[in-house]
Amino acid sequence: MRFEHPATFNPIDQLKVIGHPTNRIDGPLKTTGTAPYAYERHDVVPNQAYGYVVGSGIGKGEIAAIDLAAANAAPGVLAIVTAGNAGKLGKGERNVAPLLGGPEIAHYHQALAVVVAETFEQARAAAQLVRIDYARVDGKFDLAAERHRAGTPNPQIGGPADTAVGDFIAAFAAAPLQLDAHYTTPDQGHAMMEPHASIAAWDRDKLTVWTSNQMIAWGVEDMAKTLGIPRENIRLVSPYVGGGFGGKLFLRADVLLAALGARAAGRPVKVALQRPLMFNNTTHRPATIQRIRIGAERDGTITAIGHESWSGNVSGGEPEMAVSQTRLLYAGAHRMTATRLAALDLPEGNAMRAPGEASGMMALEIAIDELADKLGIDPVALRIKNDTQVDPEHPERHFSQRQLVRCLNDGAARFGWSRRNPKPGQVRDGRWLIGMGVAAAFRNNLVTKSAARVRLDGQGMVTVETDMTDIGTGSYTIIAQTVAEMMGIPLEKVAVRLGDSDFPVSCGSGGQWGGNNSTAGVYAACVKLRETITQKLGFNSEEAVFADGLVRSGNRSVPLAQAAGEGELVAEDAIEYGDLAKTYQQSTFGAHFVEVGVDADTAEISVRRMLAVCAAGRILNPKAARSQVIGAMTMGVGAALMEDLVVDKRHGLFINHDLAAYEVPVHADIPHQDMVFLDETDPISSPMKAKGVAELGICGVAAAVANAVQNATGVRVREYPITLDKLLYALQVD
Secondary structure (H helix, E strand, O other): OEOOOOOOOOHHHHOOOOOOOOOOOOHHHHHOOOOOOHHHOOOOOOOOEEEEEEEOOOOOEEEEEEEOHHHHOOOOEEEEEEOOOOOOOOOOOOOOOOOOOOOEEOOOOOEEEEEEEOOHHHHHHHHOOOEEEEEEOOOOOOHHHHHHHOEOOOOEOOEOOOEEEOOHHHHHHHOOEEEEEEEEEOOEOOOOOOOOEEEEEEEOOEEEEEEOOOOHHHHHHHHHHHHOOOHHHEEEEOOOOOOOOOOOOOOOHHHHHHHHHHHHHOOOEEEEOOHHHHHHOOOEEOOEEEEEEEEEOOOOOEEEEEEEEEEEEOOOOOOOOOOHHHHOOOOOOEEEEEEEEEEOOOOOEOOOOOOOHHHHHHHHHHHHHHHHHHHOOOHHHHHHHOOOOEEOOEEEEEEOOOOHHHHHHHHHHHHOHHHOOOOOOOOEEOOEEEEEEEEEEEEEOOOOOEEEEEEEEOOOOEEEEEOOOOOOOOHHHHHHHHHHHHHOOOHHHEEEEEOEOOOOOOOOOOOOOHHHHHHHHHHHHHHHHHHHHHHHHOOOOOOOEEEOOEEEEOOEEEEHHHHHOOOEEEEEEEEEOOOHHHHOEOEEEEEEEEEEEEEOOOOOEEEEEEEEEEEOEEOOOHHHHHHHHHHHHHHHHHHHHOOOOOEEOOOOEEOOOOOOOOOOOOHHHOOOEEEEEOOOOOOOOOOOOEOOOOOOOOOOHHHHHHHHHHHHHOOOOOEOOOOOHHHHHHHHHO
8 A cells, every 4th residue: 555645534533442542452461471572482492402692801802712622511512603613604784793703803792602502501601611812902982082083974864964054154153142062972771671582493494583673574684694595594583572672673693693503503592692791792872972052043043053963883883863853853044963973892882762862852952941041031932932844954845743832832831830940949848959841852753664464264353464563562452453443343353463574574663663654554454455355245345334343335234254254364465655754754742841859968869740742643542652651751861860881991891781780760760750642643644643652752851851950950961861970069069
C-alpha cells in the first residue's frame, strides 16, 4: 500500500479498540517470568554449551602474543575462538570496529576471544586462564584535547553536517542582545536490564540465532556479510527484548561469538556479555561540547541563532548530531549549525534514546532560558514568541502538525507556572531552595516502509506476523489493537507473532518510528485481507462493514470465520510513503515542567514535581504511551543529575562500567509524574494518524531540571551532570 494522501474513509477511525488504554497482552508472561528472553530459551535447541567473552585489557594497540594452552586444558572446555582461528570474517555495514578484534585492537574491551565450555562456570574459569601480551600504543581518549583536530563529517541520517541561512555572523554582531555560551554533555550508557545475549545453533550450513535485537532485518544482513554466507541461510529470532534504548539496534559481539563458538564446538552455544562489556564493548551516547550563540531584539525576537557541536568516535564512526533540533525548533532569519567529529579511540559512540536531540536539547533549552533572563522575559513567553509553523531553513515546507505553543500554554496552566518567582533563590521550604524550570520537547517523526502478514482461520482467529520487535514499548498490544479494529474482532481473537526473520520485514524498533510505521504496515495487510474476504463472499469491498466478528453488506451478514472455510486466508502487504517526508516536515512536540528543591547546606537536589505535555499525533494506546513518556522523563532526570560514563584518559576505558558506579535514577529519585497527550491526529503521518512518542519524553527534560536548579539557587551549571560539587561552592559563597 502506498500512502501519500489522507484516506477519505478509514476503518481505523472507528476507535473501538485503537486509542483505548489497553492492558499489555504480553503483560502476564512478563510479570510471571515466563516470557522467553534470549539467554533463557533452554527449550529451543538441546545440548547448549556456554561461551564466555574475553575482552581487550588495553584501549589501543595490538596483540603481541596469545597463549591458550592453559585455558584449552581446563575442565569442560570445548573450543576457544580467536581472530586467529575464526576464519575469514567480513564486517557488517552497521558495525564500525570489528566485533572480533586481533591482532589490531580498536578499543578497550573489544572482544578478542570466546571460550566455550560445558557450563558457564567452566567457561568463565577457563577464560581467566587466557594469557594475552599486548603491544600498547598511545590512544586519543580526550574529546576536549582533540577538539581542535575535529573535522567535518559526511552527511548523516540527521542531515548534513553544516547548514546556513542568511548571514549569521553579521546578524549576531548587530543584535541588540547576545548570548554566547558553551555547554558539555558526558558519555552515557544504555544500561538496559537485559544484557546482550544470544543462543546460536547450526544445522549444516544454516544458522539460527535466538537473540536480543531491535532490528531483525539489519541483524540478518550484517551477520551474512560478517560470516560470508547467504542471507537466506540465517534466521534471527527475538520475540522479547529486555530493553534496548538503541544499544541493540545493531549486530554486537554476543551474536557473532555465539555463532563462531557453536561452529567450533559443533553444538549450540549461548553467550551473554558481562555487564562491564556492555559499557565498553557495545555502543554508548557520545559526549559533546556545544557552543550556542543567539542574537535577539529587545522584545525577544530571535534574529540570529547558531549552534556548533563537537563529538568524538572511533574511525569510521558517526557524530552525535546535537544541532538537529536547532534547525527546526525556533524561528530566526539568520541561522547556522555546524557539526564536527574528532577521532577517538574510545568504544564506539552510536544511537541512544533520541540520538542528537537528547544531547542537543540539553544545551539549547538552557540557552533559551539564559536568553530569557538577559531579556527579562518569561521563558515560556520567549519560546512562544519564536514559534514557527514552517521549517526555518526551508520556509516552503510546512510542518504537518505543530502544537508547541499549546503544549507550553496548557503545561504552564496545569503546572502553576504563574506562581514561579523569576528572581532566583527567593522561594524556600525549610532548608530547601525551591525552583521551577521549563523546556520545549522536540523529536522528529520518521516514516519508513513496514510490512506484515495476516492469516484468518476457520475459527475466526486472525494471526499477524511481522519481524517487528517489542523492546518493552508495547508493540504486541498496539499491533493486536490494529488488527482488532480493522477486522472487527475482539482482542482475544488476535494472535501476534513478532521478532522472527522468517516474517515480513517491518520498520523495526528505533528512532520512535516503530509504533506508527509497524501498525501502518499491519493496517495495509488488513486492508488486503478485507479485500480478499469481501471478494470471496461476493461483497462490495467499499461497502462492507467488519464488526462484531461479522462481515455486513446491505442486508447480508456473514460470520468472519466462514470466509476462511476449512483452510485459511492469507494476505501480506507493506506501507510505503513515497515522497511524503520531503513534502512535509514531520515532527513531534511537547513541553516539560519541573520543580526541584536544592538543600541550601549540602546542595542535594530533589526533583519534587514533573509534567510533560506531548503532541504526537493519535495516541494508539494511552496507557502504553504514558509508560513510555514517564520512562523517558526518568531517563532525562538521570541525564541531568547522575549519568556520566567517566573516561580514564590514561587507559581509554569507561571506568565506572557497572550498575554500582554508573548511576541511574531509582524510585526514590522520581516523584509523581504528570503527563498529558494533546487530542491530536496527524492524517499526513500515516493511515494510523499517529507519530512516535517514546523519545519525545526525554528531549528537554535535562534542561528543564537544570533551569529549575538555576531558578532555585541562582547558579547556572552548563556542564552535565549537575552534581553537588558544581553547586556547593557557589552556595557556600552566597
